[in-house]
Amino acid sequence: MPTSTPARVVVATLVLATAACTTPVTVPVAPQAAHPLCADVVLALPDDLGDLQRVRTGSQATAAWGDRGAPVVLRCGVAPPGPSTEHCVSADDGATSVDWIAVPGSEGEGGTTDWTFTTYGREPAVEVQVPAAVTNERSTSFLLDLGPAVAQVEQRRACL
Template identity: 55%
Template sequence: MILALAGCARTIGVEVAPHAAEPECADVMLAVPDELGTDLPKVRTSSQATAAWGEPGAAVTMRCGVEQIGPSADCQQVDSGDGTTVDWIVTTDDAGTWSFVTYGRDPAVEVLVPPAVTEDHSTSFIADLAQAVSQVPATKECQ
């Protein structure tokens, strides 16, 4: 029965980031939470240094090893509530997908939140990722 359940596990396709092989990305992946918010469980992904929560078509995805983004007016500091603060460049595209890219951390981490998730959730669960992305030390902060 365990084999049957393992065969039914969902896998979310997530494109690997250019710098996913950086050692810090392994530390980030080991620290990601098993759940975002109260109802987005972690699911398997198809690529190195990636994570996803939710279900196919309605999943929050994360990639470690994306290119850093320079200073931006879209930079926001997010406090996790335990004293850990992460600076994110926060944008939305025309389709309504939210993009969060860490600022001042190399390698950078990207989190995408599609409209299928934001229909029923706020993006406040981004704070749940603070411990994981803090595995990459910050060298700059939002201005």
């Protein structure tokens, strides 16, 4: 028996209401989160990073994707790194190139490591934290997907 239109509206309303009630991922706000370019970055971010879907956050100039227990987290407005001996990688897809300082964190399950990537040569800087649970199952090639959004902040210096 087909569902009546009023019943469809009630079901759709319940689904939307339930989705709106999901608890946001807690992300510490960055010191320069109110910088106007951070709004441009966040508005340009993709809905998905590979197979990781975007989830709601509760802080300004932040975004998260994946499992709420161990999401990939982006914060705009972190302190820009100065010259560093840390590993610097360029995520270049031919159209957009972003330099990232890559810093390993603590070791997680299966010997994988948490990683923090911070843009180099851009102010305000953007930081992406990738938990070991994500690096254990996926590559960090999704940094390429973040390139167009991060490129909203002009690059003034490059990795050597």
